[in-house]
Amino acid sequence: MLSPTDPEVRAFLQRSLVLQFATLSSKTRPFLTPLWFVVDDDTLYLTTGPETRTGKNIAKRPHVALLCSGERDPRRDRVLRLRGTATCHYGLPSWRVLFRIATKYYVSPRALPVELQHARQWRLRRLYYGQIKGGFGHIRVVPTAAEFLPRP
């Protein structure tokens, strides 16, 4: 096990784009969903809200597990598993976190061409987000343990 603040762990998180987020339901059933995330002050901010299945699970059982693939890591032989404690919050995160989300997923040199290519679908995306029950929210995860696993 590594400390979540180990420099190698931090670097791997910076090189990861989508993480798999595992939670436990109130009936002790596993739930898994891929999510975007950014790191701020050693806390992971995940982009989903309190009224989602994930959010409801966290409200009852805050201990979670995460898997990062390191899509931009030069080594392709490992993934990173984190364990941590999660809390769910109504409303948007801080402007600093929003800025990190925007620069990572919307206007980075790789993201922007994808956005522009699908400009005609932005209205549909707004409609899609408008359906979110309870409005926007976010999840904060404080990692408690980290471990590199071999990529199968």
Added chain:
Amino acid sequence: MDVATAPEPMSSKRATRDVEVSAVQDLLDHPPRATVAFVHGDAVDLLPVRARCSAGQYLFGVGIPASSDLADREVVLILDDGPYWFELRGISVRGVASRRAAPAEAKTAGFVWYAIAPSRVLAWDYASVREE
């Protein structure tokens, strides 16, 4: 997947990114990311896996030594791809796992293989977002 867009007033039309499983067939053949979640003790856990899926068969192989035996346990398998919003595609398979022999085409010595008896399968492709 993100929180950076303001919500709109409620509309009678609904937007969806759900698709038929056949629309993400390439993910079943060669999933860039394959992950399985399960309950271990009183906590949730997850592992990277190899997956071989076709014709309604959902197989995955676990290569981590000393990991839990997942036979007869409920699991969720996700195969997915894409970092950016309009590139996000995936399939989620929930069901009970059972041990089985390694697929003939899988060069996976040291892996323990399972088949999922699916109770729920969901596929998505954000580039296909549309009104219903």
